[in-house]
Amino acid sequence: xxxxxxxxxxxxxxxxxxxxxxxxxRWVFEPPAPGWTPLPIERTSFYLHxxxxxxxxxxxxxxxxxxxESLIEPxxxxxxxxxxxxxxxxxxxxxxxxxxxxxxxxxxLTSVSRVLTRVRERFRLTGDICIETNPTxxxxxxxxxxxxxxxxxxxxxIESFTAENLTMLxxxxxxxxxxxxxxxxxxxxxxxxxxxxxxxxxxxxxSSVIADIARAAELGADQITTYPLFTFPYxxxxxxxxxxxxxxxxLKVRREQYRAINQWCDQNDFERTSVWGFKRGNVPRYxxxxxxxxxxxxxxxxxxxxxxxVLNTFDLNSWMESLSSGGSAxxxxxxxxxxxxxxxxxxxxxxxxxIPLDELDIVLGHDARKARWWLRIVEQAGFAVxxxxxxxxxxxxxxxxxxxxxxxxxxxxxxxxxxxxxxSWPKEVFI
Ligand code: SF4
Numbered sequence: 001x002x003x004x005x006x007x008x009x010x011x012x013x014x015x016x017x018x019x020x021x022x023x024x025x026r027w028v029f030e031p032p033a034p035g036w037t038p039l040p041i042e043r044t045s046f047y048l049h050x051x052x053x054x055x056x057x058x059x060x061x062x063x064x065x066x067x068x069e070s071l072i073e074p075x076x077x078x079x080x081x082x083x084x085x086x087x088x089x090x091x092x093x094x095x096x097x098x099x100x101x102x103x104x105x106x107x108x109l110t111s112v113s114r115v116l117t118r119v120r121e122r123f124r125l126t127g128d129i130c131i132e133t134n135p136t137x138x139x140x141x142x143x144x145x146x147x148x149x150x151x152x153x154x155x156x157x158i159e160s161f162t163a164e165n166l167t168m169l170x171x172x173x174x175x176x177x178x179x180x181x182x183x184x185x186x187x188x189x190x191x192x193x194x195x196x197x198x199x200x201x202x203x204x205x206x207s208s209v210i211a212d213i214a215r216a217a218e219l220g221a222d223q224i225t226t227y228p229l230f231t232f233p234y235x236x237x238x239x240x241x242x243x244x245x246x247x248x249x250x251l252k253v254r255r256e257q258y259r260a261i262n263q264w265c266d267q268n269d270f271e272r273t274s275v276w277g278f279k280r281g282n283v284p285r286y287x288x289x290x291x292x293x294x295x296x297x298x299x300x301x302x303x304x305x306x307x308x309x310v311l312n313t314f315d316l317n318s319w320m321e322s323l324s325s326g327g328s329a330x331x332x333x334x335x336x337x338x339x340x341x342x343x344x345x346x347x348x349x350x351x352x353x354x355i356p357l358d359e360l361d362i363v364l365g366h367d368a369r370k371a372r373w374w375l376r377i378v379e380q381a382g383f384a385v386x387x388x389x390x391x392x393x394x395x396x397x398x399x400x401x402x403x404x405x406x407x408x409x410x411x412x413x414x415x416x417x418x419x420x421x422x423x424s425w426p427k428e429v430f431i
Contacts, residue, residue, distance in 0.1 A: 010411070020370070022338040029311060029332035029416060029429040036333070038086070038305055041293070043094040046123070048079065048115055049298025050105040051316055054136075057170045059229060061417065063300030064103050065316045075316075076111040078323040080118045082297045085328060087122035090295065095119065097127040099294075106137035109145045115297070116149055128152045128191065128284055136173045138181035143188045153286050154185050155194040155225070161215050162208055165201050179219060186220025192283040195221035199261065200228035200254045209257050210264050217268060223279040223286045224270065226261050228254055228402075255399060262395045275351050275398050292345060299329070300420070304344075308335035311420065318424035331425050332416075339367040346371060350401055353393040355384075 017027065052067040052075075065071070098119065105112055119125065130153040131146065138156070146154065160166055161175040185193045195216035199209045213224050262272065270278035273285045296303045296312065299319040303310045313319050313331040323329055336344075342364035349355045355375065360368040375391055378384045383397030393401065412431040419429045
């Protein structure tokens with residue numbers, strides 16, 4: 001999108017969010033006011049960010065740091081201090097799921113295990129533990145460590161089985177390593193194994209995408225998360241990180257590939273569980289982002305509280321120093337006003353591709369009428385169909401949501417992340 005396009009999309013989103021959420025919501029992240037502490041919570045989810053990577057993939061926008069053994073102990077101590085900080089303020093909440101992402105969690109599993117032990121001591125863990133894994137790390141010993149930690153859902157970042165794609169993405173392994181890792185995880189009796197597969201890669205054909213997801217299913221993945229090469233590398237995050245190595249395919253290509261993926265999944269008993277995700281059989285849904293409320297631990301980790309978002313400092317050293325001296329890792333906060341929490345809930349239900357209509361009144365209060373009116377338009381446009389008490393997105397509906405997410409929501413993330421990478425403790429970030 002050119003400069004004019006960006007300005008236009010900013011204007012449209014600002015007008016839309018003002019109309020939907022109201023003028024009281026300030027779209028600005030600021031350092032928390034002195035003395036501010038999170039409110040007590042009865043039930044939430046937990047996210048642990050493990051930032052270390054052995055090598056950096058050129059397209060990756062996530063918060064990461066080069067792996068060095070000497071960093072693991074101070075990282076672990078800081079993460080445990082942060083768990084304690086959360087428990088001291090929100091109380092011993094019920095934790096309905098744990099998600100461990102990165103970075104590459106599998107290069108620091110002893111550290112992860114120590115943090116999980118502290119989470120179990122300070123909170124009441126009731127749900128699944130999900131973890132992101134990297135093909136290069138998976139062997140029998142790692143699988144045993146995951147089992148010992150109580151991990152139930154595993155996601156393997158394969159991205160592609162095709163040599164050219166793996167080289168272009170700079171993943172640092174070949175298809176034999178990826179296949180061996182997936183077979184081992186699939187045969188290890190986890191509740192579910194998800195395979196991440198990318199599409200819309202430069203010069204990638206529809207048949208190559210379908211071959212990748214078919215191969216993942218054949219090797220035993222019962223969930224497949226497909227996502228396009230995000231636009232981050234071409235935005236200011238990308239510029240700041242000098243990510244210029246790849247280019248984005250045209251909308252027509254993404255449309256064709258997304259349709260083909262949906263068709264393949266439909267014909268092979270994989271039901272759609274989110275805009276990007278599909279699963280086969282009666283397994284708990286693997287998802288990293290749709291949880292309704294979570295606390296985050298680690299550099300750059302965000303938390304979704306009942307009264308707003310908070311975001312940790314992105315800088316690993318600043319994060320460790322602050323926590324080791326008894327301080328907080330939270331750099332920024334955006335409080336909710338009006339029915340913002342309800343609209344945020346509705347946004348993620350769109351992402352789930354299923355909107356429970358009977359919950360609208362409870363969650364959105366007096367804005368439920370406005371939401372219903374827009375949902376009727378979505379239905380009349382053919383982007384959703386009624387299914388009992390749910391409104392279910394159709395395949396075109398899911399695709400266009402993916403576009404809206406690309407051009408609008410990711411712009412917010414981009415603004416926030418760019419500023420958070422430039423300064424450890426930003427003064428304010430308008431999104
Ligand atoms: S994609 Fe994963 S392995 Fe690659 S740099 Fe990003 S976090 Fe590290």
